Amino acid sequence: MTAIISISNLSKTYANGYQALKNVSLDIQSGEILALLGPNGAGKTTLISIVCGIVNATGGKVTVAGRDIVQDYRLTRSLIGLVPQELTLGAFDRVWNTLCFSRGLFGKKPDRAYLEQVLRDLSLWDKKDSMLMALSGGMKRRVLIGKALAHEPRILFLDEPTAGVDVELRKDMWALVRQLQASGVTIILTTHYIEEAEAIADRVGVINHGELLLVDDKQALMHKLGKRQLLIEIETPLAEMPAALADRPLELSADGRTLIYTYDPHRPQTGIDELLQALRDAGLTIKDVLSTKTSLEEIFVNLVQAKP
Amino acid sequence: MNSYAIRVIYKYEMLRAWETLAQSFASPVISTALYFVVFGSAIGSRIQHIEGVPYGLFIVPGLMMLALLTQSIANASFGIFFPRFTGTIYELLSAPVSFVEILIGYVGAAASKSFIIGLIILATAGFFVPLQIAHPVWMLTFLLLTCISFSLFGFIIGLWATNFEKLQLIPMLVITPLVFLGGSFYSVNMLPPAWQTVSLFNPVVYLISGFRWSFFEVADVDVGLSLAMVLGFLGLCLAVVWWMFRTGYRLKQ
Ligand SMILES: Nc1ncnc2c1ncn2[C@@H]1O[C@H](COP(=O)(O)OP(=O)(O)OP(=O)(O)O)[C@@H](O)[C@H]1O
Numbered sequence: 306m307t308a309i310i311s312i313s314n315l316s317k318t319y320a321n322g323y324q325a326l327k328n329v330s331l332d333i334q335s336g337e338i339l340a341l342l343g344p345n346g347a348g349k350t351t352l353i354s355i356v357c358g359i360v361n362a363t364g365g366k367v368t369v370a371g372r373d374i375v376q377d378y379r380l381t382r383s384l385i386g387l388v389p390q391e392l393t394l395g396a397f398d399r400v401w402n403t404l405c406f407s408r409g410l411f412g413k414k415p416d417r418a419y420l421e422q423v424l425r426d427l428s429l430w431d432k433k434d435s436m437l438m439a440l441s442g443g444m445k446r447r448v449l450i451g452k453a454l455a456h457e458p459r460i461l462f463l464d465e466p467t468a469g470v471d472v473e474l475r476k477d478m479w480a481l482v483r484q485l486q487a488s489g490v491t492i493i494l495t496t497h498y499i500e501e502a503e504a505i506a507d508r509v510g511v512i513n514h515g516e517l518l519l520v521d522d523k524q525a526l527m528h529k530l531g532k533r534q535l536l537i538e539i540e541t542p543l544a545e546m547p548a549a550l551a552d553r554p555l556e557l558s559a560d561g562r563t564l565i566y567t568y569d570p571h572r573p574q575t576g577i578d579e580l581l582q583a584l585r586d587a588g589l590t591i592k593d594v595l596s597t598k599t600s601l602e603e604i605f606v607n608l609v610q611a612k613p
Numbered sequence: 614m615n616s617y618a619i620r621v622i623y624k625y626e627m628l629r630a631w632e633t634l635a636q637s638f639a640s641p642v643i644s645t646a647l648y649f650v651v652f653g654s655a656i657g658s659r660i661q662h663i664e665g666v667p668y669g670l671f672i673v674p675g676l677m678m679l680a681l682l683t684q685s686i687a688n689a690s691f692g693i694f695f696p697r698f699t700g701t702i703y704e705l706l707s708a709p710v711s712f713v714e715i716l717i718g719y720v721g722a723a724a725s726k727s728f729i730i731g732l733i734i735l736a737t738a739g740f741f742v743p744l745q746i747a748h749p750v751w752m753l754t755f756l757l758l759t760c761i762s763f764s765l766f767g768f769i770i771g772l773w774a775t776n777f778e779k780l781q782l783i784p785m786l787v788i789t790p791l792v793f794l795g796g797s798f799y800s801v802n803m804l805p806p807a808w809q810t811v812s813l814f815n816p817v818v819y820l821i822s823g824f825r826w827s828f829f830e831v832a833d834v835d836v837g838l839s840l841a842m843v844l845g846f847l848g849l850c851l852a853v854v855w856w857m858f859r860t861g862y863r864l865k866q
């Protein structure tokens with residue numbers, strides 16, 4: 306795999322002096338789905354806006370398909386489609402016209418058949434002559450996706466594609482994203498929702514206070530940071546932790562009925578066998594055992610909270 | 614050159630005029646007709662001739678200029694202000710278009726619209742007075758240059774304005790007075806000498822004078838000077854727009 310977008314030491318300080326991005330470096334691989342995860346004001350939109358040419362960077366360099374986004378803007382921008390975070394649409398336009406406009410703006414000659422297919426894929430074909438202001442929020446978001454796809458981009462940026470979208474439409478959106486990926490499009494999406502990143506991303510980048518805290522393969526990330534917990538329910542409640550078990554990574558639940566053992570499942574020795582032996586030696590009777598794994602959510606919360 | 618982009622911007626802007634047909638084309642026609650009734654018939658019947666030209670005919674070039682200036686500015690400024698206002702500008706900024714292409718699309722469309730409006734007004738005037746045009750080529754040249762330069766000026770206002778009030782400010786406070794005081798309805802030579810001198814600081818005087826010369830060969834100032842003024846204004850606007858685009862003024866953070 307080759308990097309289709311290469312961001313190095315990118316910084317952005319807005320006119321009011323606020324530094325929204327601090328030395329961000331990131332390579333995005335061709336054909337992947339990358340989720341940028343971060344809380345409000347993290348700098349996600351700023352990052353995307355710079356790559357797309359809407360905001361000027363104050364430092365650093367971005368290349369798309371090996372070309373500089375400032376010097377070779379015509380080439381780089383024609384490869385990119387952007388679905389903005391806000392529902393920004395001209396109120397008086399019609400669905401079909403606005404797609405034709407987008408396609409032309411990106412320098413592509415008209416192609417009715419292609420645009421028709423885009424609208425059908427987005428279940429918007431029956432709305433093609435509707436005024437944009439007469440559409441629901443979810444439809445408007447799909448029109449924005451249609452506009453972004455109108456010029457057959459190789460790279461698609463989706464800035465919070467599922468904000469304010471119902472569960473069903475969110476599933477549709479994810480299916481669409483996968484379908485686009487299958488056709489070779491590289492997708493970068495931002496989201497607040499971990500389950501979204503978990504559901505569709507190949508890689509996850511966590512961004513907070515303008516810094517990229519980490520980027521990693523989703524599986525590797527969970528592998529690396531995902532701890533497991535073993536919940537051991539015991540027959541007779543305990544008032545306190547038996548002294549014989551005190552030096553192990555064990556916690557006692559408030560009701561004294563459950564022992565919580567935290568371990569790393571990827572270590573050669575998880576220590577479970579030894580622990581169970583120790584429990585029996587301490588005279589405890591085990592009633593039930595349950596193993597849980599940490600979700601991306603917990604990983605994320607830990608990361609974001611770790612930095613001030 | 615991204616010619617498809619120029620084409621869609623131009624088409625989009627022209628379509629906007631078409632969809633608001635009444636507003637775009639009918640209102641200048643109606644207001645022109647009203648001016649004719651009030652100035653041409655009511656007052657004109659008492660003034661009769663100015664520099665050998667019947668009054669009703671004399672005001673035609675001024676009326677056209679009045680409409681051209683206001684329409685060019687209104688169309689062009691709204692055309693670029695509206696996407697900024699609604700946020701749809703993001704698409705323009707993220708597209709592989711140069712600023713020159715954006716300019717040609719927007720200003721070209723605004724100038725085309727006012728050019729058409731100018732011709733419609735001329736035709737409307739033909740219903741009230743028998744038209745005579747001494748130098749049709751010059752007339753069309755002045756018409757075109759005025760449309761382009763004031764559309765450019767409108768584009769600048771549309772970029773500069775941060776709200777709807779500011780968008781209206783310059784046309785209302787500057788352009789309309791300058792046109793009314795610029796000899797639309799009278800010859801500057803009819804003013805007392807002191808005011809004649811003051812008038813020479815009004816750029817619109819040169820515009821209307823040159824335009825009127827192309828109709829009747831009567832002018833307040835030398836026609837060469839008029840042409841130079843129009844071209845000078847065009848150059849000035851181009852320089853300002855060029856600077857705005859260089860710096861990303863009000864477009865990019
Ligand atoms: N035009 C601007 N001028 C000044 N500061 C800005 C501007 N745009 C964004 N910021 C600031 O930059 C920071 C990052 O904003 P950005 O929009 O990139 O965040 P985000 O990660 O997209 O947040 P959200 O999840 O809320 O969309 C914020 O603190 C914001 O206030």
Ligand SMILES: [Mg+2]
Nearest residue numbers: 349350390464
């Ligand atoms: Mg954002």
